[in-house]
Amino acid sequence: MPKKTLCRVAVAAVSGFCLMPASGLHAEPLAVEVVYLRQQEMRPPVLSNLDPVPEDLGIAGAEVAMADNATTGKFLGQTYTLNVIDIAPEGDLPTAARDALAGAGLVLVDGTAAEILAVADMPEAAGKLLFNVASGDEALRSADCRANLLHTIPEDGARTDALMQVLAAKRWSKLAMITGPKPADLAYADHLRRSAAKFGLTLVGEKAWSFDTDLRRAATVELPPFTQDLPDHDVLLVADETDDFGRYVENNTWLPRPIAGSEGLEPQGWTHVMEQWGAVQLQNRFEQTAGRDMRSRDYAAWTAVRAIGEAVTRTGSADPATLRGYMLSDAFQLDGFKGRGLSFRSWNGQLRQPIAVANARALVTLAPVEGFLHQRNETDTLGLDEPESQCHAFTE
Structure with missing residues (x-):
């Protein structure tokens, strides 16, 4: 008699998946290390200090996602660790990046476009998988794209x-x-x-x-x-x-x-006033961890870590090349609490995602707006489409 599959939903943030009963599991233990590499910003003075930038901006999103991944991973013999490397504004980014890349294959990079590009171009970054969680600069998705760099923060355009x-x-x-x-x-x-x-x-x-x-x-x-x-x-x-x-x-x-x-x-990319599609559950978990509302950079870090978790679960591997190949394939889809599955553009590594258009107290709508059509995916009406991008690193 064939064995029955047992379907579990670990937490609201983790999409449903099917597991064999414990007696039928033969998964080898798998350790997945993720590095969060951040170059702190030197922020200019402004007229008002009513909304200070949280010290854990971005990092808190990664921490929540690591907990989500761990909930799934414990059923599959997977353990997740997050190593945060926080560099002062005048600190030595190249040295810190080389040390981080020497010991890890999965790195979230939080910095300016120039800093992210510098890290991606290091010899130590070859064969590694990097995620841009901070810069919306168009060039990183076009002429300055890199094959080892994916983007979970929306591009500014x-x-x-x-x-x-x-x-x-x-x-x-x-x-x-x-x-x-x-x-x-x-x-x-x-x-x-x-x-x-x-x-x-x-x-x-x-x-x-x-x-x-x-x-x-x-x-x-x-x-x-x-x-x-x-x-x-x-x-x-x-x-x-x-x-x-x-x-x-x-x-x-x-x-x-x-x-x-x-x-x-x-x-x-994210606003705390979103309430549909399970967004409140994600926001509540985030508030319990960080004691504040989730922001766009937190969400970018969350999606990067959750994309890693989803790819590890589906492939059974922590190899950067294997995970990258799966993430860029048509098989990859991530539940991002935005009403539709999120996927990566195979031609420049940008995460497709709806954009929240909101005021301070309510969501007006999620774009793409109904009526703006695309032959492949309506989210490709937002930002650079494939014919407009000068990125060739993903096709070479």
């Missing part, structure tokens, strides 16, 4: 595409924009322009932010005249990725208009 899909669906077609002076602000503004053009929206006017006034006292005085000469518009875009002035714009503009971008209606 995918976020702005998601926002423009929502605005286009609402027929809010006339846009104005305020752009901050920092490099990250300027890069985000460029993505907003490109996404607006991509989805047929019109940018009718722009202004560069140049104030150094204490807006905590002067916002109601300075902002109305600053925005007064913008042409009539449906939505005011704010490009303030350094979180400097944007919080003061809403309800202080000359025209009573919604704001979007870095403030107001925001496109994000």
Whole structure:
């Protein structure tokens, strides 16, 4: 008589899987080590310190995912360990990276695009599998892509595409924009322009932010005249990725208009206001671990570690090449609590995922928005599609 399979669901974060009864298991013990390599950021001063950056940003997401993986792994003889290497802003990243890569084949890299690229190009990184959990820089998915580097943080262009899909669906077609002076602000503004053009929206006017006034006292005085000469518009875009002035714009503009971008209606990889598709269960587990809400970088680290766990479970291996091959195959799919399975783009290593477009208190929608179609996968309407990418490392 054939043996019956026993199906278990370990926790809500782990998708259902089938196991043989204990008497039929012959799995060899398998140790899976994951390294979280972080170069801390030197953050510029901003007008407000109301929302400090958590010290465990990203790391907390990896820790929650490791616990999820361990719940599954104990049935299969798999043990998971997380080694966090946290480097000071002026610390020696190359030395720390070489030491980490010498002892581990699976590494989450948290840093700038240049730092992530430097780690991926090290001789010690050959044959290893790296995950970008911090940088949305388009070049890492295009001309500067690397075959050993996958991306679980959304690219910046995918976020702005998601926002423009929502605005286009609402027929809010006339846009104005305020752009901050920092490099990250300027890069985000460029993505907003490109996404607006991509989805047929019109940018009718722009202004560069140049104030150094204490807006905590002067916002109601300075902002109305600053925005007064913008042409009539449906939505005011704010490009303030350094979180400097944007919080003061809403309800202080000359025209009573919604704001979007870095403030107001925001496109994000994750937001704590998501409640559907089991998202509350993930958020609750995260709060129990970190004592705060989950953020996009936490979610990127969580998905990277969970992708590793899913691939290890399905392949029975911790070999980086084996895991990479499975993750980039059509067989891989990850439950990311976003209403559809997540998968990696085989041509540049970017994780396909819906983007939450939300305000501070509620989810407006998940993009891709209904009606924006793609011949392969609707999430490929967000960010670089294969014909647009200059990435060749995944096909060579």
